[in-house]
Amino acid sequence: MSIEAQSVLNETFVLNLGPQHPATHGVLRIKLTMDGEYIMDADPVIGYGHRMHEKMGENRSYAKFLPNTGRMDYVAALFNGHGYVGAVERLAGITVPERAEYIRVITSELNRVSSHLLWLGAFLVDLGGFTPLLYCFDDREQILDLLESVTGSRLTFCYYRFGGVSNDIDEDFVAGTRKFITRLRSRMPMYDAFVTKNIIFRKRVEGIGHISAETCRKYGATGPVIRGSGVAYDVRKVEPYSVYSKFNFDVPVFHECDCMARYKVRVEEMIQSMRIIEQALDSLPTGPVMAEKVPRTLKPAKGDCYYNVESARGSFGVRVVSDGSENAYRLKLRSPCFSNMSLFRECSEGMLLPDALALLGSLDLVIPDIDR
Amino acid sequence: MITYFKEIFNGLYTLFVGMKITFVHLFRPNVTVHYPRQTLKMTPRYRGHIDLTRDEATGKPKCVVCMACQRACPSGCIKLDGAKAEGAPRKSLTSYTLDFTTCSLCGLCVESCSFDALKFSKAYNLASMKKDDFKMDLLKRVLEKK
Amino acid sequence: MECLRLVLYVAGLLAFATFNAAYLSLLERKFPSWLQLRPGPIEVGPWGLLQPVADGLKLLSKQILTPQGADLLLFKLAPVMVVVPGILCLVTIPFSETLVARNFNLGLLMIFSFGAFGVFAVLLGGWASNNKYSSIAAARVVAQNIAYEIPMLLVVISVVFVTRTFNLHSIVEQQTGGFWHWNVLNLKASLMMPIAFLIYFICMLAETNRAPFDMVEAESELVAGAFTEYSGMGFGLFFIAEYVNIIVGCSIGTILFLGGWDCPFGLLPGVHWFLIKMYALCVAVIWVRWSFPRTQFYGLLNLSWKILIPFALVNLVLTAFMLKLFR
Secondary structure, eight states: OOHHHHHHHTOOEEEEEOSSOTTSSSSOEEEEEEETTEEEEEEEEOOTTOOOHHHHHHHSBTGGGHHHHTTTSGGGHHHHHHHHHHHHHHHHTOOOOHHHHHHHHHHHHHHHHHHHHHHHHHHHHHHTOOHHHHHHHHHHHHHHHHHHHHHSOSSSOOOEETTEESSOOOHHHHHHHHHHHHHHHHHHHHHIIIIITOHHHHHHHTTOSOOOHHHHHHHTOOTHHHHTTTOOOOHHHHSOOTTGGGSOOOOOOOSSOSHHHHHHHHHHHHHHHHHHHHHHHHTOOOSOSBOSOOOSSOOOOSEEEEEEEEOSSSEEEEEEEEOSSSBOSEEEEEOHHHHHHHTHHHHTTTOBHHHHHHHHHHTOOOHHHHHO | OHHHHHHHHHHHHHHHHHHHHHHHHHTSOOOOOOTTTSOOOOOTTOOOSEEEOBOTTTSSBOOOOOOHHHHHOSSOOEEEEEEEOTTOSSEEEEEEEEETTSOOOOOHHHHHOTTOOEEEOOOOOOOOSOGGGGEEEHHHHHHHOO | OHHHHHHHHHHHHHHHHHHHHHHHHHHHHHHHHHHTTSOOSOSSSGGGTTHHHHHHHHHHTSOOOOOTTOOHHHHHHHHHHHHHHHHHHHHTOOSSSSOOSOOOTTHHHHHHHHHHHHHHHHHHHHHHTTOHHHHHHHHHHHHHHHHHHHHHHHHHHHHHHHHOOOOHHHHHHTTOSSGGGSGGGOTTTOTTHHHHHHHHHHHHHHHTTOTTSOTTTOHHHHTTGGGTTOOTHHHHHHHHHHHHHHHHHHHHHHHHTSOTTOOTTSSSOSHHHHHHHHHHHHHHHHHHHHHSOOOOHHHHHHIIIIIIHHHHHHHHHHHHHHHHHHO
16 A cells, blocks of 8 residues: 555544533643544643742742642642641651640541542543532532531641641531531442442443553552552552551552553542541540640751642652742642543543543543642 | 443433432522622621721821831831821821732731731622822821721 | 415424424523522522523524535525435424324435434534534435434334334323333333333434533534534534424324323323423433443444444334234
8 A cells, every 4th residue: 555545544633622511520631643433642741830930939839839739630629738737847856745646647638538539520520420519519518618617618628737736626526527428428329339339320331441550550550550560669558657556447459551541549448537537536645736846937958858748649748959048949849630531641642532521520530739 | 232221311410419419409599698688797807908907096097107017017008107296205197008009918017016006897788980099198088986 | 275274284383393302401400400409590580590581682693603614505505405405304203193283104215314404514514614523523414314214114114114104193192091001111012112112202303412422512522513613603503403403302202102191091191291202302301311421432333333233133124023923
């Protein structure tokens, strides 16, 4: 066959899944080279939401950076805050009182549940089922109300401080959280019957979007992505931080490597988070919620510290390099979504467009976290 | 052959279960609040924009113009000024403006104040056509408050 | 006299079609909101009853944009072409013993031939928009509709075996007298009649491009599919056509399977029973849309070719067999 005839046969076109698209969960642009309905190449273009958070870390004092932590991955904002204050505390040698650690764990795990509920609803909207979104948001509202009664914010939290947390929790919060856990536990069978067992949903996600463990390791994907591919890597178990070593919980791992495995990992994680919250509430110690003698303007000694947190999306890391002055010399934010998204190009080759969008949805990306 | 029929039957059964679940929800009450006809009460710690607190004895704001809040603010939205009146022991406020368009509600100003002079208001119903409405004069607000 | 009667009927049918399209779209928004524990549209008019009026005014007030490079004639022809067959099908549907515009002997055949016309119009609209998204969606529509015409026609033919006529009026007359006479429970004609009704319902969902088979619109993937480039009343016409198709599909369902204007207990037959049954089927269509996610495209084709067609063929053979046995 002549070269001209071959090139006509191989005619591909470029489809722009633009920054404004209902399925890309933010401002992600993907340039798809398509052959009919099959994707030949998917080239993601990021940076539409770049706000230079890392540079802002160098421009302002440590305390002034705290509101920025809630604006990166805003769906699970408390984890970012935990990473940052943990890194600075490690650098400055501040010990956090136990009650504050317990409160951090409780609020972080509540945030994880709310993030997974949001993901569940959004993933199903991508697949075309609009009703579970509203059921998930019904549950999520209760979490946000609880967190609002403690921190004052619903989405972009600025709650953790160097040496503890800014406000203490009260009896209403404890009672409300216990009530919420009972309620969500009673609703999990409904989600199971409505979503997980639904034949149409299963046909959409079972066997779709295979990501092998090798690919995850190559791109540094963590979180539910790697746990759905059979590797039991969870920062809370591998490098325990805060008081997670005191709690009894399992790390859900599934070996099928498809979208269904990642879905099941996240549902199981919600159940395990509720276990952690219950144990934390049962053994909550009394005491102060803020370390004493934390200077107003923190000037940590020269050094370089890294602190790793298991965020709802993966391993979120903060590296702080200090030169002894009021501002950090360098603040590096390791974003889990960036690594998770980078495997999309390789994994979506040869897939149909709706399947690729199901894969993108199952990676649970929040684009401001990628762009920072 | 048997698996073919079993799969069809089980699949159809899950669809009917799904429809039953949505049907059951038809009879549950609404969970939404019909804003603006109904409103919710904000929790005590809700973060609206900041307000100066008033000393009930003197009727004046508690602020002593130490500038800690201005220094603590990451976005530079607080501008205050004060002067020492004749015979007064401390400085008192002459102006306090908050540029709410850049405020991120982080709460660092409220925490940095050791005189309990700042608090969060519960105002959430803020919408306006002019940017100037959000350059708030907090001194005027606290003096005019009943 | 006959001419005047026909003109009045057509005017009435147009009014019925547009009124239904408007208020079914409101039901489409209110019903899922009850399922989702929220009130739905309540602001415009009491209980949101004037919402379709507001929607219609909004669509009328938009500028009709034609994309650059679009085939102008086809682009403008497609919305008109998609509405006309639906309304024409309504002409031959008997709403009650006396309420029918024109009762053809081949009424059923006419309805199915006009149904295919609507598919052609969507294909033209998608292709003429000069937009990659629309072209992909148009190609999908054709494949989907062809795949689902076959089981639908097989099931309908098996019903025609029983009724021995294409005349819709006579089909309903054979089912009068209570729900045990209805075709869906006519197990003497075929043991698989209820399954045949289910197959008909699923095929109707696919033919009218409703979820879970709405790849055409596939909101979260292809923005608005074949209708991406249409604005204002062009989009409005596609919208109306979708609802008119649903009405026609549900009417044929009630006529063929549920006894048309017959009362379940044989007491007071009339147009009210027809409307109750038709709207019950419409509510079921809306209910199914909001309960499930969308199927995959190859899943849709698999369902048709591997499941629905075998079952429909078995039903056909079984009906023929039992008719030979029991007549």
